[in-house]
Amino acid sequence: MSSDPYAASTYRDALMRCAECPHDGACRAWLDKTVTSEAAPDYCRNRQMLDRLRLRDDEAV
Incomplete structure (x- = not known):
């Protein structure tokens, strides 16, 4: 369990940003071909997080 008291709201906010994103097709294609990445795509609403x-x-580490 997370020691971050804001973890649940942060997760909820991230899910809402994804649900409202107009790039769902591009995102799905990126996720399907990407195993690891240094960063999310530029269009990702959750990139900063x-x-x-x-x-x-x-x-x-």
Whole structure:
């Protein structure tokens, strides 16, 4: 379980940004062909959040 008290709302907000995104076809195609990536596509509404999570994880190692 996350020690972040805002984890649930952050996750919910990310899901809502995805659900409302006009790039669902491009995103699905990117996800289907991408195993790992340094960053989400430029059009991704969650890119900044995903970058912060990646940086946090890199710092924890």
